[in-house]
Amino acid sequence: MPAKNVNSSLWEPVIGLEVHVQLNTNSKIFSSAPVTVSVEPNRAANAVDLALPGTLPVLNKKVVEKAILFGMATAGRIASRCRFDRKNYFYPDLPKGYQITQLTEPIIEGGTLEVRVDDGSIRQVELVRAHLEEDAGKSIHGKYAGKTGIDLNRAGTPLLEVVTAPQLNTPDEASACFRTLHRLVTWLDICDGNLNEGSMRCDANISVRRHGETQLGERTEIKNLNSFRFVERALKHEIDRQISILETGGEIVRETRLYDVERDETRSMRGKELAHDYRYFPDPDLLPVAITQEMIRAARSAMPELPEARCSRYIDELGLPAETAHRLTQEKAFSDYFESAFAIAGNAKLTANWVLGNVAATLNRNEISIENLQLSGPQLGEIVKNIVDGIVSDASAKQVFEHVLATKSNVADAIGQQRESLMSDERDLKALVQRVLDGNPIQVEEYRKGKKKILGYLVGQVMSAAKGKIDPKKVNQALTEILASD
Amino acid sequence: MNTPFPSIEQLRTQLTSREISAVELTEEYFHRIRSTSHQLNCFVSLHEDSALQAAREADSDIARGRDRPLTGIPIAHKDIFCIEGKKTTCCSRMLQSYVAPYSATIVENLENAGAICVGTTNMDEFAMGSSNETSANGPVRNPWNLQHVPGGSSGGSAAAVAARLVAACTGSDTGGSIRQPASFCGVTGFKPTYGRNSRYGMVAFASSLDHPGCLTNSVEDAGRMLSAMAGNDTKDSTSASQEPIGWSSSTRPRRLGYPTRLFADLPQSIARPLEEARHTLEAAGNTIVEIELPHFDVAVSAYYVIACAEASTNLARYDGIRYGHRSKFDGNVEDMYAQSRSEGFGMEVKRRILTGTYVLSVGHYDSYYMKAQKIRRLIRDDYLRAFHQTDVILSPSTPTTAFRLNAMDLDPTDMYKQDQFTVPVNMSGLPAMSVPCGFSDGLPVGLQMIAPHFRESELLELGIDYQNLTDWHQQQPCLPKT
Numbered sequence: 001m002p003a004k005n006v007n008s009s010l011w012e013p014v015i016g017l018e019v020h021v022q023l024n025t026n027s028k029i030f031s032s033a034p035v036t037v038s039v040e041p042n043r044a045a046n047a048v049d050l051a052l053p054g055t056l057p058v059l060n061k062k063v064v065e066k067a068i069l070f071g072m073a074t075a076g077r078i079a080s081r082c083r084f085d086r087k088n089y090f091y092p093d094l095p096k097g098y099q100i101t102q103l104t105e106p107i108i109e110g111g112t113l114e115v116r117v118d119d120g121s122i123r124q125v126e127l128v129r130a131h132l133e134e135d136a137g138k139s140i141h142g143k144y145a146g147k148t149g150i151d152l153n154r155a156g157t158p159l160l161e162v163v164t165a166p167q168l169n170t171p172d173e174a175s176a177c178f179r180t181l182h183r184l185v186t187w188l189d190i191c192d193g194n195l196n197e198g199s200m201r202c203d204a205n206i207s208v209r210r211h212g213e214t215q216l217g218e219r220t221e222i223k224n225l226n227s228f229r230f231v232e233r234a235l236k237h238e239i240d241r242q243i244s245i246l247e248t249g250g251e252i253v254r255e256t257r258l259y260d261v262e263r264d265e266t267r268s269m270r271g272k273e274l275a276h277d278y279r280y281f282p283d284p285d286l287l288p289v290a291i292t293q294e295m296i297r298a299a300r301s302a303m304p305e306l307p308e309a310r311c312s313r314y315i316d317e318l319g320l321p322a323e324t325a326h327r328l329t330q331e332k333a334f335s336d337y338f339e340s341a342f343a344i345a346g347n348a349k350l351t352a353n354w355v356l357g358n359v360a361a362t363l364n365r366n367e368i369s370i371e372n373l374q375l376s377g378p379q380l381g382e383i384v385k386n387i388v389d390g391i392v393s394d395a396s397a398k399q400v401f402e403h404v405l406a407t408k409s410n411v412a413d414a415i416g417q418q419r420e421s422l423m424s425d426e427r428d429l430k431a432l433v434q435r436v437l438d439g440n441p442i443q444v445e446e447y448r449k450g451k452k453k454i455l456g457y458l459v460g461q462v463m464s465a466a467k468g469k470i471d472p473k474k475v476n477q478a479l480t481e482i483l484a485s486d
Numbered sequence: 487m488n489t490p491f492p493s494i495e496q497l498r499t500q501l502t503s504r505e506i507s508a509v510e511l512t513e514e515y516f517h518r519i520r521s522t523s524h525q526l527n528c529f530v531s532l533h534e535d536s537a538l539q540a541a542r543e544a545d546s547d548i549a550r551g552r553d554r555p556l557t558g559i560p561i562a563h564k565d566i567f568c569i570e571g572k573k574t575t576c577c578s579r580m581l582q583s584y585v586a587p588y589s590a591t592i593v594e595n596l597e598n599a600g601a602i603c604v605g606t607t608n609m610d611e612f613a614m615g616s617s618n619e620t621s622a623n624g625p626v627r628n629p630w631n632l633q634h635v636p637g638g639s640s641g642g643s644a645a646a647v648a649a650r651l652v653a654a655c656t657g658s659d660t661g662g663s664i665r666q667p668a669s670f671c672g673v674t675g676f677k678p679t680y681g682r683n684s685r686y687g688m689v690a691f692a693s694s695l696d697h698p699g700c701l702t703n704s705v706e707d708a709g710r711m712l713s714a715m716a717g718n719d720t721k722d723s724t725s726a727s728q729e730p731i732g733w734s735s736s737t738r739p740r741r742l743g744y745p746t747r748l749f750a751d752l753p754q755s756i757a758r759p760l761e762e763a764r765h766t767l768e769a770a771g772n773t774i775v776e777i778e779l780p781h782f783d784v785a786v787s788a789y790y791v792i793a794c795a796e797a798s799t800n801l802a803r804y805d806g807i808r809y810g811h812r813s814k815f816d817g818n819v820e821d822m823y824a825q826s827r828s829e830g831f832g833m834e835v836k837r838r839i840l841t842g843t844y845v846l847s848v849g850h851y852d853s854y855y856m857k858a859q860k861i862r863r864l865i866r867d868d869y870l871r872a873f874h875q876t877d878v879i880l881s882p883s884t885p886t887t888a889f890r891l892n893a894m895d896l897d898p899t900d901m902y903k904q905d906q907f908t909v910p911v912n913m914s915g916l917p918a919m920s921v922p923c924g925f926s927d928g929l930p931v932g933l934q935m936i937a938p939h940f941r942e943s944e945l946l947e948l949g950i951d952y953q954n955l956t957d958w959h960q961q962q963p964c965l966p967k968t
Binding site for chain 2: 047050051052053054055056057058059086088090092095096097098148150277279280281284285286287
């Protein structure tokens with residue numbers, strides 16, 4: 001077990017990631033079977049996926065389009081011609097006895113990813129390559145007594161494997177890099193980003209070396225990390241483990257390790273350590289793929305404004321604080337929501353506050369995504385516009401917001417109703433104000449002594465007593481009058 | 487000598503003029519099959535019920551004037567093509583009880599053209615062999631001499647067509663598997679351009695070399711079969727989109743490439759008929775142009791490297807997990823693979839899987855596989871260069887006539903040399919055919935003709951001309967009646 005008191009400051013970890021991004025196409029990469037997780041075992045696998053004799057792969061053009069989009073977004077080199085290779089090995093859930101992947105001529109080479117680490121620093125992480133390949137099926141252990149089940153529904157699911165250069169130096173950076181990739185592929189709509197269902201799986205290569213050392217140390221690979229937190233925790237443990245081995249004069253063994261979530265440690269994957277010779281060679285069933293200028297043009301016109309560009313625009317053109325701009329650009333749908341609200345409201349800061357405040361809180365509370373919110377961006381814009389125009393108070397606007405959410409009515413009607421229900425009767429209002437003043441003698445005393453600022457507090461008390469159903473201007477007016485009259 | 491056997495066109499005329507019904511024709515073929523096929527062992531399974539059902543439908547189509555180019559024509563498929571609901575075994579223990587859940591594109595195309603499938607034909611296991619002796623169903627015998635092999639791997643198809651047990655057969659040709667048995671059995675064997683016929687549903691041996699094609703009694707019949715089989719298929723990425731195959735009956739003089747050295751070392755028994763064929767073609771107005779194919783000698787070695795490499799991974803899917811033979815042996819999953827594959831595959835298949843695994847291994851890849859691919863390009867370039875000055879290239883089909891059963895048991899490379907005239911053509915993807923051009927000691931001799939990519943019409947026209955001038959293709963073996 002790793003010693004707890006390793007002197008980690010002497011050591012520099014070097015981390016590279018390989019992230020399998022499941023492309024969100026309707027059908028598989030080489031067959032017409034649907035890509036889906038929610039059906040019975042082997043129901044979403046056709047003759048090609050089962051590798052029946054005589055079947056042949058046919059490339060799904062959509063995966064090429066999506067890969068091009070990724071390459072363009074990361075400023076990678078998009079190959080004018082790419083090719084598929086066979087990677088040969090036997091495994092029960094690998095139906096053909098080989099995986100179709102890209103070894104020598106990947107679709108994308110190079111590129112960079114701008115990663116914003118939690119401490120606010122920015123790192124430009126180089127990408128080595130991104131290549132297309134097919135996923136394997138699943139072996140199901142423990143469900144059938146004495147037997148292993150094989151489910152080939154996942155077999156043939158398109159994957160884009162993104163490989164970063166070994167340029168990450170901390171678990172935080174690695175986790176941030178994975179998160180940035182997640183944001184990018186969901187932003188580009190090439191992956192659904194659903195980590196729980198394995199839509200993105202991260203393998204981390206990790207070695208440590210003494211600071212100042214230029215040679216890389218022997219590395220291990222941690223497989224199948226499917227959350228940002230696991231990437232961070234698994235790497236922390238592995239770094240400690242490696243350092244403690246090296247500090248006690250031991251040697252790191254190149255091996256594949258698994259992160260055990262329950263026990264919070266990494267473990268050697270026994271039985272997988274046979275030196276594999278995958279006998280790669282070009283798949284003769286598939287012709288080389290030509291990436292035409294037309295395909296490049298199509299990708300360019302389908303390219304959305306990227307998160308970094310949008311974030312900068314929010315700061316430079318809308319005058320939003322960096323942190324706000326950053327938070328607004330974590331997810332495209334969320335950012336688009338802000339855009340459509342802002343387009344109507346006309347006030348970026350107020351709109352941003354609403355989106356990051358009430359809207360985000362509602363999403364959290366109901367555990368829904370922005371797409372499922374019963375109040376559209378333009379509707380929010382309308383509400384915020386009413387605040388800007390002084391038609392409703394913040395508190396009333398919140399009421400309107402809740403009302404629209406609950407009843408799916410339109411904003412104008414909700415505001416109309418809200419105003420009708422505002423206390424319009426002078427006497428009711430005065431009686432309420434008097435009650436509040438009676439309940440806050442100290443504050444009334446202070447006000448009279450000249451601390452006029454206390455009025456705001458009293459207004460708030462009245463508003464809350466009226467549950468917001470009141471025009472704050474009228475409350476203000478009524479309070480000032482009553483306090484002056486006594 | 488028997489009266490000439492009716493061509494597909496003549497059978498079609500008999501059917502459409504209602505001289506004979508499709509049911510009668512089919513029954514007649516089954517009668518012939520029953521009385522002779524056991525001497526040849528050329529069939530793996532017979533589909534009598536479905537064939538007669540199809541014949542009844544053919545008759546009704548003919549009656550309603552809805553017949554198609556091959557309506558009512560009885561054919562058989564090499565046991566390498568998947569036929570929905572029928573056993574497709576590749577004559578391997580591995581697939582002994584495998585029933586295909588879908589039909590190969592070729593099978594569908596022929597069915598759509600109205601052809602009636604009477605059954606499946608014997609072959610070398612997974613199409614690996616040149617004598618039909620590697621079949622798990624036992625060897626096929628040559629109808630011209632039962633002590634001799636029919637060639638392979640499409641030996642069952644060649645024997646069945648030669649014995650007139652079907653009007654035509656499909657075959658597959660990876661290194662000569664249509665042309666060599668066609669030559670040995672005295673029938674026409676046609677392998678079109680790579681990509682002309684879909685490979686979907688044809689069990690893969692070596693993907694980049696596998697060509698579906700046909701074996702027939704005449705070149706014209708081959709043209710009719712190919713017209714029905716060919717066409718672009720979205721299920722096969724290597725399938726080509728090309729104008730349909732056509733041919734005209736007008737003869738025109740052609741420049742025939744003659745690789746002199748290929749003919750030089752042949753035994754007299756084969757050289758003489760080939761020489762005669764050359765004279766016949768010359769006399770018909772064609773000119774002979776001597777050519778060289780500089781890389782011919784290294785073709786066989788390069789071919790076996792590539793073919794085995796591809797085969798070793800194409801056959802990885804036979805692991806006993808989802809279908810096919812699974813050993814009764816109890817052990818872990820690795821043992822199960824090893825045991826199932828050891829039991830399921832025959833010697834020759836194992837030899838090729840091992841060879842292929844070796845040449846793709848780290849440390850050997852460059853010196854074998856990469857080098858073989860370079861040689862492949864050079865061979866192809868040799869042909870393309872020769873076609874600058876020729877329309878069709880002539881070549882022997884085989885270095886010998888059909889040899890005796892078990893004659894090649896000692897050294898597998900002797901058998902591989904059987905393919906020396908045919909493998910370079912597969913490596914180049916060119917269309918080629920073998921036509922009967924004479925006999926030697928009572929065994930047929932074949933002449934190979936090779937054309938540029940997608941110029942099947944050249945072969946069809948030249949072949950039809952040649953068969954108008956000769957009657958080798960009309961000779962029929964006399965099988966003892968039982």
